[in-house]
Amino acid sequence: MTRQLAIGLVAHDDKKADLVAWAKANAAFLERNVLYGTGTTGGRVLEALPQLQLTRLKSGPLGGDQQLGAMIAEGRLDILIFFVDPLSPQPHDVDVKALIRLATLADIPFACNAATATLVVKGLQ
Numbered sequence: 001m002t003r004q005l006a007i008g009l010v011a012h013d014d015k016k017a018d019l020v021a022w023a024k025a026n027a028a029f030l031e032r033n034v035l036y037g038t039g040t041t042g043g044r045v046l047e048a049l050p051q052l053q054l055t056r057l058k059s060g061p062l063g064g065d066q067q068l069g070a071m072i073a074e075g076r077l078d079i080l081i082f083f084v085d086p087l088s089p090q091p092h093d094v095d096v097k098a099l100i101r102l103a104t105l106a107d108i109p110f111a112c113n114a115a116t117a118t119l120v121v122k123g124l125q
């Protein structure tokens, strides 16, 4: 058996429904791994899939994005799935950019939408 991966799950408000739908479609993959979600996103995913091993961090605008960034900096996050809303301004845009920057810097798989997240899962199978 391969080791469990630590996967971050995040979605901006208008993308949360997309992430929940994606999580349902990929539940078998998510169940085999350890998940960390920002507060509201994590709550929505757990509501739909209560069987997941998902730790809820702070809400993104209150530091959750930075918590995930710290995990990446410490080598404790393997994959970031972050459904970004390109059409809405975010009050914590600097945190969003910092998280994406650290995922890029650390060269971990980073999926910003459902199509890419599906390819990441397929690439691991």
Ligand SMILES: O=C(CO)COP(=O)(O)O
Pocket: 010, 011, 012, 013, 037, 038, 039, 040, 041, 042, 058, 059, 060, 061, 064, 065, 096
């Ligand atoms: O704001 C977010 C990502 O930038 C997500 O935070 P929530 O999951 O708490 O809404």
